[in-house]
Amino acid sequence: MPPATAPSPAPLAALVLEHLADAVYLLDPVSSDIVWCNRPGWESLGLGREEVLNHSVLSLQMDVSGAPHWNEIAAVIRSAPCYTFIGRHRHALGHEVSVEVNTTRFFEGGREYFLSVARDITRRTALEADLRKRENQLWFALNEAMDGLWDWNVSTGEVFFSPQLKRMLGYGPDEMTPTLSSWSDNVHPEDAAAVQRLLTEHVQGRRARYEARYRLRNRSGQWLWVVDRGRVCERDARGAATRVVGMVQDITQERAAQEALARSEAEQRALIAALPDIVMRLDRQGRHLYVSERIGTLSSIPVAQMIGRTHRQLGLPAALCDELDAVVHGVFSTGLPRESEFEVDTPLGHRTISWRVVAEQEGPPEALQSVLAVCRDITEQRQAANELARHRLRLEELVAERTEALNVAKTQAEAANRAKSRFLANMSHELRTPLGAIIGMTGLARQRAADTTQSDQLDKAAQASQHLLQLINDILDLSKIEAERMALEAGAFQLGPLLEGVSQLAAHRAQEKGLCFAVMLPPALAQQGLMGDALRLKQVLLNLIDNAIKFTQEGEVRVEVGTTDTAPPGCQGLRLAVHDSGIGIDEASCERLFKPFEQADNSTTRRYGGTGLGLAISRELVRMMGGDIQVHSQPGQGSVFEVQLALPTTQPAPVARGPARAEGLRAQLAQAHAGRPVLVADDDPVSREVAAALLRRAELAVHLAADGEEAVALAARQRFALVLMDMQMPRLNGLDAARRLREDGLNRHTPIVALTANAFDDDRKRCLEAGMDEHLTKPIDMAALYEKLLALLPRG
Template identity: 45%
Template structure:
């Protein structure tokens, strides 16, 4: 209300005195009634800002505005940028007083561009698709910057020149362009930015009724756009308007704010300081639009008309220049070569001589004459082998000389020879020879040879060789002994690695059958006594598997083959898994298991090895439950430090158990040691858990320790250093939830199970079919490949060691075929080393499951890859 009152008050002097009228011409890019509804208030506002004057507005198209300017009926203009550039050229306009700022969804901009529109179902997607199409534009003459010129410039950049390369029709206005495209009268249309949003705001265009071709993203620009951005409309004054009036209008325009009635009526943000209209000038020049429709002939025009003639002339000129340059370079190279050779021969201390293709000396340096004792005149023109080059002290024919034949064929030579001096002495020389090449790089048969006397050095080397022989004799015995010991150690290490790998495979394979068949019967039987007996078998099997894993872990750690994974996980998921694994054991002993985890840590996304971190916690928690008769076991986690992306955490496992004597604590973290050897008999265990935990903690850049009071309890603590990640991490899926989701979301998904061992195949088949999957089986790798070539599968489980064709070969064959090239393939193997997993992934498999197969791990892995398969399909 206050804004309207101020506006009315500003009109009081208008009606109090006689008014001088100034005419403002506004370019009507939309229907004139719509333009009047938007900008009539601007005339009222400017009238109030200029005492003694009134503003009268005329809404004109391009032709009408040009006529009005020619008849000198306009004092002010408000038009699009390209029209302003054209009018400025022929009407001596002032520079722009201000540039329009539009408003969309509360965001202001002083820029505009062009939009290329089509129906949503149109097959047109790129700029190149527009060639030859029916094109609607908002007015004849191509005078709209946002409605024609910006789009034409973009098309020109990809080789499409308008109007020649499209069927253009004049729709008369931007609104009519939209109607023509929607009705099918045009395949594609040009409109300026903001029209789509304005029509939607006015209720004349439904969202999604049009699609934008070549959409662009410009920072802080609120409209759909297909082109570069240019300054918005310009407000300018003709030279006839007094300077004081121009200043008042300028101030009034810049004073407009979005909450003023004039801005609300026009749907704009206001006006700002003039933009850079030079880029609009460059666009009109490129498109040869007024005032640049008649320009000087450009180089591109000359090239387009006379390209073949220019090309021929340039080619001929290039050939002449190349030949001249080649001649000059050859002469220069010869001059430099002569100067270089002369310098070498005069200054170098080594003997230098040049041989021609027949082995005759054509050049020698002073050092040559000094070393061998020959005057230059006695050797030039003579064959070198006849004078001084005697390989073994006797004259050697040219064709048998390795040096001569090597350089003659274009090779370089470096070696030791014997030369005969003029006084008959034989000297040892070290000689290097290189062939002389012609301008094409081919050997001419001539060579440059350099040598120096090494007779003294050879004598010294002979003496050193004798001393070396004596020294080698002294150390030979010890070296032999060390070599034998080293070979024995390496053989033992290889035997150990082979034994562990074989033991892992041979133990895990029957364990998979035992645990799998036991679990299968447990899932199917309701007999209470049988379930109890099978439960004991399952517990004993898990204990044996735990022992096997501990032995393999400590072996890998000692061999420095233990490597930690770096994957995303939630700390809360680790402790929830610990609760599910250890909670039942605690309840069986009547103990309370407490897990204290701050809320901010429960959802903390980390990068590290969640399996090994969980293994440490499970080892410590299992020991606490084992050695606690009554009371509770408490697991705590707390934040120590955050430094950038690095996170330091501390974990504590406290119990109310039997405690540990001070003298026994030093042995706790040693392999195969316990606080008291009698505990092995009473409580069981291998004594490896704490040793493995300590090594794993050190791999995580942490420390581990223990505080204990006998008969009161023990607290094990450890720290780890992990990395924080901003990526979203999904909570760990439990077996029940994974199995439930597979049964309900992926029922009837077809799976291929490749397993040669019948019992393992039966166990896996039972687990897969129980959760609703359709399973095809293969007994060897070749069968798996054959089935994969005839059936598309959601997922493939692949055993590694199979007859006929192993898992790696089968995977590579499947990946080479198009049907299941991208199907997830998961390895199932009893090999437990990290390099086995790496070997599977390198062969093209996506994941790895170790045997014995844990149903929980199996179901969570299946769900993970079935989900990914859905996302990729």
């Protein structure tokens, strides 16, 4: 057969074009008409050949991808050897076909043509979109998953570490070298050999898969517990591994939880072993799942033989089994604890056993798989309870007898206390009334004294009276403290004026004994506003200073004031220390000083005098203020009495200063209220005279009444600017007289001041409840009287 010859190129090209899978179009460059196309050209559009030929690509909407205008496309085709773009052709059935179009131009017979080949890439486009979606999903999973991915190319040694794995170890995206050593170098030395062995066995095919739990060091040097799992995914023709892929999970917290659980279980086992009780776990059939070793105190059956058996199978009496099963079934039915007691014979004899069963876990009863039972031997407890009941009955009888005796004693004690209170109240009144007259008359006589001898004698009489008044006050203060009736009155004050007044009173006594007296007070602290009972604080300081002067024969007495840093917010910590160079006190006697009627020893009382009340009262007053008094002393080296307390701070209050305070108040009173009528009601003629003299010095018009009835009668005829009323008077006492004045009449709104020898707080309260406005105690303090009058007398 002769050799084959190649066919003519033109028929061959036509045959090839006709059988191509791609659509081929011959276009007029000017009109964009399709002058020729192959079969796929019209079939890909869902049209017939005649519906495509001589029709413009624009009229056929062959490109719906938003391509430029035809003239622009033609210009691009002419400027390049081949123009390629991805577009979409509209099918006659309405759907779109993705195509890749390659267009070039050529000339035939002197005419220009565009040859376009359109390949259907719809499936390819869909596959590419799906691939991109899967790649995005994988990338998202690698970035967001809690586990880290590694991919080891065994041939090159390169390792890919996922972003999450790097974050797990504290590294940035570009900080870990993609090598096996950057991983293995961070494995804990104690775990490295085991990890390497497991990985090698898997790579060599001796282990189905690789899994290891080990410690891995992160970027900051901390050790993380991880579980590392991997598998060979590619091998070469010889079977050698070429690629291994794996995941790493951080189990540090899980490991810590497991270790904590193991410790907890060990502790529970130790606790159960240490308990005197027997602990069991039973299932719904009553079979023993667990029994503690202490069961040996009740049964000779070994623990191993009890597991999986019921009480009946262990040979317990049928009645006892019924009772125990009922408790167990009750817990399984309700989920609520049940308990009972039963008697049983044991190796230790006949015993009483408490049996308590509880659900092992929370949830609905039908979900319960097991219950816990706790057995306790309560034989001795029951015996003790019976014995205790017998003792309780006897004790109740004794308590009833004792209670009756205590009630009698309480009634007697309360009666004695009431009698004591009445006695002290009467004694206060009976002592203060004549003492007030003595002090008042002495003061008036002192103002009219003709020579220095008389003045000196009257001063000594006044000092003796003040000493007696202090003694009375100490006894009354102690009584109030013991009866818990002492109350502090808080007000604004400053340490500067307070200590100035203390110094004026104490400096004279120190000078008489030839002692130096000094007060050391920081200027800033002197002006600090404080809230507290200034009068009681002054009483404490005067007590301490008087004692220091009394027991110091030469040298000095000084007061040092400082601060402490232990006060709460809003308060000022104070330290007020009274130093002396006196006889001193031994350590054994220091604490006894603060007990009522106690001094260092009897010889001190005989030599220096005193009742031993001042320090006891001072310490109680300071403790009521929230502080305390301490003493530091040695015989022959002087003493330091230190007051420490904290007082709230406030704005400084204006304080009158100087020894002429009473005279200044008197002048103010005379200037503002001269001639105003004031009624004085007092049954003691000397007290009336003293009060009248003090009021007349302030240029007030004084009217006198000897009892309450006379005071009410005078008040019914005249309006007074103010009434001074004694509490205890014949015919009508001061309280009832005040109530009568408040009922109706000319003096219904007139200020009434109780001027009485009754010095208890209850007396003041009774006066205010009766309608009085203020309360002053005898002996009359001139400055206090004038100050009250200035505050109460109406202007005009």
